[in-house]
Amino acid sequence: MTLALLLDVAAGGLLLGGLYALIAVGLNLQYGLMRVLNVAHGEFLMIGGYVTYVLHVHAGMDPLASLLVSGPVVFAAGVGVHAALYRRLLRQERTREELEANSLLISFGLLFILQNGALLLWSADLRGYQYLDRPLRVFGTVFPANRVVAFAMAAIVTALLLLFLRRTLVGAAVRALMQDPVGARLMGINVARVHALCFGLGAGLAAVSGSLLSMLFELTPFVGLPYTITALVVIILGGLGSVGGSLLGGLILGVVESLGVHFTAPDLRMVISYAVLALVLILRPYGLFNPAAHRPGQSVRA
Amino acid sequence: MGTEIGRRRFLQVAAGSAAAMGLPRGAGAQSPVRIGFTLSATGPYAVGAGITQRPNYDLWVEQVNAKGGLAVAGQGRRPIQLVDHDDRSEIETAVRLYEKMITDDKVDLLLPPWGTAMNFAVAPVANKHGYPLIGPTVGSLKLKELGLPYFYAVLAQPDAMMGSLAGFLKEVKRQQGLTKVAVIHVADLFGLEHQGALMPLLKEAGFEVVEAKSYPLGVKDLTDVLKGIKAKGAEIFVGLSYPPDTILAATQAKAVDFNPSIFYTAVGTAFPFFRDRFKAGAEGVMGVGAWNPKVAFPGAKAYFDAHVAKHKKEPDRWASAFAYATLQILEETVGRVGLDRARIKAHLDATEFSTVVGPIKFARGVNQATPGMVGQWQKGEFEVVWPPERATAKASVPKPKWE
Numbered sequence: 001m002t003l004a005l006l007l008d009v010a011a012g013g014l015l016l017g018g019l020y021a022l023i024a025v026g027l028n029l030q031y032g033l034m035r036v037l038n039v040a041h042g043e044f045l046m047i048g049g050y051v052t053y054v055l056h057v058h059a060g061m062d063p064l065a066s067l068l069v070s071g072p073v074v075f076a077a078g079v080g081v082h083a084a085l086y087r088r089l090l091r092q093e094r095t096r097e098e099l100e101a102n103s104l105l106i107s108f109g110l111l112f113i114l115q116n117g118a119l120l121l122w123s124a125d126l127r128g129y130q131y132l133d134r135p136l137r138v139f140g141t142v143f144p145a146n147r148v149v150a151f152a153m154a155a156i157v158t159a160l161l162l163l164f165l166r167r168t169l170v171g172a173a174v175r176a177l178m179q180d181p182v183g184a185r186l187m188g189i190n191v192a193r194v195h196a197l198c199f200g201l202g203a204g205l206a207a208v209s210g211s212l213l214s215m216l217f218e219l220t221p222f223v224g225l226p227y228t229i230t231a232l233v234v235i236i237l238g239g240l241g242s243v244g245g246s247l248l249g250g251l252i253l254g255v256v257e258s259l260g261v262h263f264t265a266p267d268l269r270m271v272i273s274y275a276v277l278a279l280v281l282i283l284r285p286y287g288l289f290n291p292a293a294h295r296p297g298q299s300v301r302a
Numbered sequence: 303m304g305t306e307i308g309r310r311r312f313l314q315v316a317a318g319s320a321a322a323m324g325l326p327r328g329a330g331a332q333s334p335v336r337i338g339f340t341l342s343a344t345g346p347y348a349v350g351a352g353i354t355q356r357p358n359y360d361l362w363v364e365q366v367n368a369k370g371g372l373a374v375a376g377q378g379r380r381p382i383q384l385v386d387h388d389d390r391s392e393i394e395t396a397v398r399l400y401e402k403m404i405t406d407d408k409v410d411l412l413l414p415p416w417g418t419a420m421n422f423a424v425a426p427v428a429n430k431h432g433y434p435l436i437g438p439t440v441g442s443l444k445l446k447e448l449g450l451p452y453f454y455a456v457l458a459q460p461d462a463m464m465g466s467l468a469g470f471l472k473e474v475k476r477q478q479g480l481t482k483v484a485v486i487h488v489a490d491l492f493g494l495e496h497q498g499a500l501m502p503l504l505k506e507a508g509f510e511v512v513e514a515k516s517y518p519l520g521v522k523d524l525t526d527v528l529k530g531i532k533a534k535g536a537e538i539f540v541g542l543s544y545p546p547d548t549i550l551a552a553t554q555a556k557a558v559d560f561n562p563s564i565f566y567t568a569v570g571t572a573f574p575f576f577r578d579r580f581k582a583g584a585e586g587v588m589g590v591g592a593w594n595p596k597v598a599f600p601g602a603k604a605y606f607d608a609h610v611a612k613h614k615k616e617p618d619r620w621a622s623a624f625a626y627a628t629l630q631i632l633e634e635t636v637g638r639v640g641l642d643r644a645r646i647k648a649h650l651d652a653t654e655f656s657t658v659v660g661p662i663k664f665a666r667g668v669n670q671a672t673p674g675m676v677g678q679w680q681k682g683e684f685e686v687v688w689p690p691e692r693a694t695a696k697a698s699v700p701k702p703k704w705e
Contacts (some may be wrong), residue, residue, distance in 0.1 A: 005533050016523065019492050124348030126549060135559035144525070144557030203690060217522060218549050223344065224523065262526045266517035267489055 008141040009262045010255050015143065019150040019209055022158055023227055024234035024246040026205030031080055032241030033198045034088060034176050035096055036103040041206050041231060042224025043114035047205025048074055049214035049223065050118065053127050063131050063215050064153065070211045071204045078203025081110065082196045092197055112224070113295020118221035128218035150212040158247060161201075165243065174198060178241055233277045240286025248289060252276075331442055334383035335372050335641065337408035340399045340424075341416055345391025346520045351416035351544045354439055354621045355587075357613045359384070359413060362629040366614065372633065374594055381510030385409050393423045400424045404431045410641050411632065417544075418442045418492040425453040426644055434646050436632065438625035442495050442540070446668060449470040452647055454667050456624045458674040460499040463590060466674030470688040471538060475509070480563055484513040486527060486538035486551075495566065496590075512536050527553045532560040549579065553558035556583060556704035563700035564588060568648040571683050572619035572677055584679040586701030589694050591620035591688040592677025596694050599660045601630075619677060620686035627657035633664075 027041045051070040057062040061069075085106050087276025089099065136145040151164050165171040176184040185191055209227075217223070234253055253273060260272035280288060303470070309548060341351040363382050366372050371379035384405050389396035396415050403409050404427070412428055414437040416422050421440040428435040429450040443460050445453065456464070468666070474480055483504055487493035493516065501658040504511055508648040512534040515527055524547070531539065539562040540549045556567065557627030563654055570576060571589025580587075595606035609617040617623060639645040654663040676688035678697055685695035 002533070005529065008529060012529070014614075119344060124342075124344060124352055126349050126546060126575065128549065128553075130317050130581075130583075132578070133553060133557050135557060142552070142559045146557070175637070183351055218546060218553075220546070246575060258526050262525075266521050266524065266527055269518075269521075269523075 004078075004141065006259075008167075008175075009258050011141070012143065013255040013258025015147045015254070016258065017251040018154045019250075020230055020234055021247045022154040022205060023209045024231040024238070024250050025097055025158060025161065025243055027228070027231045028200050028203040028241060028246045029174075029205070030202040030237045031235065032243075033102075033174065034086075034090060034148070034195050035100055036090075036107075036199070037100060038107045038110075038199075038202065039104065039228055040107045040114060040224075041202070042108040042204040042226070042228035043111050043118075044074055044078065044206035044224075045078075045210035045213070045227055046118060046221060047114065047223040048210030049088070050122060050127070051207065052211040052214045053129065055189075056131070060162045063129075064149070064245045065212065067153065067208055067211050070207045074207030075200045075204030078137065078200035079196050081203070082199035085110070085238065086199065086232050087192060087196070087286070090192070092169055115221050115224070115267055120220075121247025124201075124220055124222075126218040126220060127292075128214070129194070131215045137162060144216070146215045150215055154209070157205070162243065170197070222269060230273065233273050235287075237280050237288055238278060239289050242287060242289055245287050245289035252288075257300055312675070321535075325524075332380065333593070334381045334637075335374065335411065336383050336385055336409045336410045337413060338385040338400075339388075339413035339415065340387045340389035340405035341392045342391040342420075343388035346470060346543065346544070346546065347391040347417050347420065350439065350569060353575070354620050355416050355544070355625050356620055357609065357615075357617070358625040358629065359607055361612050362626065362633075365608065366633065372447040373637040374638070375638055377640065378594070389415060389420070391701075393420060396420055397423050397427055400427045403495050404428070404433060411636075411643075413628075413632075414438070417490075418495070419452075419490055422491055424544040425450050429453055432643050432647075434454075434638070434643060434650060436628040436650070437441050437582070438628045439621050441492055442498070444495065446666070448668065450535050451476065452643075452652060453642040454664050455629075455670070456628055456662055456669045456672070457591065457621065458672055459668055460495045463505060463674035464496055466688060467500065467540070467590070467676055468507055470676045470697070471509070471564070473688075474538075474697075475507070475562065478563070478699060480699075481508070481526075481541060482534070482536050483509045483511050483538040484562075485511065485540045485542070486513070486517060486524075486531075487542035488519055488521075488640040489516040490519050491544045492544065492546065492569070500540070501544070517547065519544065521550065523554075524550055525558055526556050528555050528560050534559060538564040539563055539566065540564075541567040543568045543570065545573065549576065552583070552587065553578070554582060556580075557705075561701070561703045565701050566590075566676075569621075571679075574618065577679055577682060577684075580705075582705040583704055584696055585681070585705070586678065587677055587686070588596070588678045588697075588701075589620070590676070592675045592684055593623040593659055594619050594684055594694060597686070597692075599658055600656060602658045605658045623659050627655075627662060628658045628659045631655045631662065 030036050030038050048070040052063050052066040055066040065170050089102055132146040134145055135142040136148055173189045177194055234249040235246050238249030256276055257269055257272055261269050341356050371381040373379050387399045412433045412435055414435045417441050418440050420550055421437045422445055429452040434452045436454055440455045441457055441460050474555045487497040513531045547565040566588040568590040577584045595603045615702055618692050635646050635649045639649050654661055662669050665673045675686055675692055677684045678687045680695055686692050687697035
């Protein structure tokens with residue numbers, strides 16, 4: 001075991017962690033704002049992947065350029081899903097527990113519909129294409145070029161999202177609603193509209209992650225759920241409702257998984273992520289980057 | 303999956319109304335022969351099932367029904383009706399469905415599901431009720447130990463298959479001095495048994511095993527493992543893998559610039575999808591088992607062409623043809639002895655069959671006539687390169703670098 005190999009493996013984990021972060025940020029945006037736990041998050045990711053696959057393989061579009069299609073299309077679909085399924089639920093909410101339980105049921109239904117819809121459209125065959133799958137030499141070690149590109153794109157998209165949340169009026173409204181729903185309402189923020197926007201954004205970000213993942217891995221209609229689980233681990237790691245926490249959580253999980261797998265076996269990847277999750281829940285139940293006083297829903301950093 | 307449910311419902315209703323009218327089932331020359339099976343339409347086994355088994359079942363049924371039906375000894379031709387379900391890659395679901403097809407649907411014959419672990423689980427059920435099952439996608443010695451007289455396996459089993467690989471590697475070692483081997487396997491019955499068969503053979507032949515790891519079914523990432531193997535200087539890579547991970551291993555080996563002299567993976571290597579996915583990069587990749595339309599067995603080319611014509615895609619270059627061969631065997635047997643399942647078994651035990659994969663002869667349920675083989679992609683065809691008496695081309699070692 002040389003130090004170089006160790007760093008190499010850790011850096012590989014970091015690259016994957018960047019994608020975990022992007023996936024988790026989208027889920028966290030939905031949950032942090034609306035208390036809607038969308039377990040169909042991974043299905044939006046899967047759809048994004050197929051959009052890129054179809055555009056690249058059948059229309060010859062560059063996979064990177066296809067992000068400009070998959071993101072907005074799935075964003076619009078997300079807004080539509082919100083209008084059709086969630087708007088009434090959110091309006092009728094009585095208690096948070098009731099909302100969480102009902103939204104969970106809805107998203108489970110959504111998961112099965114989207115998964116089986118994809119199965120009808122594309123069958124269970126593996127779908128994939130070659131994109132930049134050559135080695136890239138950086139500082140004497142070798143990385144898959146497509147991973148580096150995917151990581152860079154994930155970083156750019158995340159940075160844009162942070163800018164949006166911090167620098168625009170709408171972004172301020174999102175943060176205000178996260179911090180104090182009642183106060184924000186009193187200030188005249190149109191809650192239903194911000195909710196729709198955030199649900200759409202969450203779905204759109206998942207689709208962008210899916211497009212990036214389709215450059216690295218083969219697609220089947222069932223790729224989504226494991227990523228939903230990874231995203232859940234990440235947002236609990238980083239703190240519910242904390243966008244910055246999700247970013248760091250994703251990167252940390254990527255590195256810990258890679259090193260863990262390297263020293264043990266790929267069999268144990270899930271065990272390692274759950275062990276990390278259990279440790280965090282025992283030691284820092286509100287997430288690594290949420291001070292204990294800032295419980296989700298009371299005060300949230302964006 | 304709406305279609306499956308629809309079909310099941312239809313059959314139940316149809317069977318119910320037939321019973322209500324007092325018609326004995328199976329009366330009349332034209333009543334269909336009902337053949338039941340499950341295949342994974344969803345989940346991790348769906349890829350292999352959808353490439354290796356389903357297209358051949360559909361092709362065969364179409365061919366037989368086009369001839370006027372399945373010839374049943376003493377009854378003339380009867381159309382085939384399939385009773386099929388999605389087992390969702392869940393072993394317990396498959397077991398339940400096979401129980402149901404036998405006791406509730408009362409099908410005439412059964413076809414097996416896809417994959418070693420699946421067959422392992424449903425074979426005892428079929429055996430208990432005296433249904434012969436001829437498995438085209440089974441590689442397991444443990445199955446033999448279970449002693450199931452009604453179960454038949456057509457593929458070369460792990461001992462023969464890995465024996466053939468070890469024989470090939472020994473020859474390469476003798477000629478080119480390659481000794482460092484890395485072996486990874488999928489933690490599923492298929493991977494476990496093949497690994498168990500291969501490791502002692504490698505040790506015996508004096509290879510240095512630099513890495514031996516397992517990974518779970520549905521693994522998403524092997525780059526860390528491949529980087530480790532590359533760092534240890536493996537010259538021979540053996541992946542005892544299932545289709546999704548076969549693709550993953552090749553993709554990621556290429557991406558981390560891991561170029562061993564021999565790159566051998568298991569199920570999925572022989573899929574035309576593999577060649578189409580990697581294009582020139584597939585050149586020189588080796589895989590478990592092999593078959594191609596150039597083999598000199600009657601009907602091989604005709605089967606290949608019929609498959610392409612019906613499905614607009616080529617059959618895979620290993621177990622597809624074996625799957626079709628099991629149907630040829632079944633057809634011939636029913637034509638000789640009818641649908642009495644004990645007589646079917648007796649015929650299977652006693653006969654040497656001529657199929658698109660060559661002669662097949664069972665001894666205690668295992669086909670003895672097909673040796674273990676090694677295949678290699680060469681210029682777009684999956685050539686049989688080992689053993690020499692079955693070879694359609696010479697092996698090319700070392701494999702060129704990934705394109």
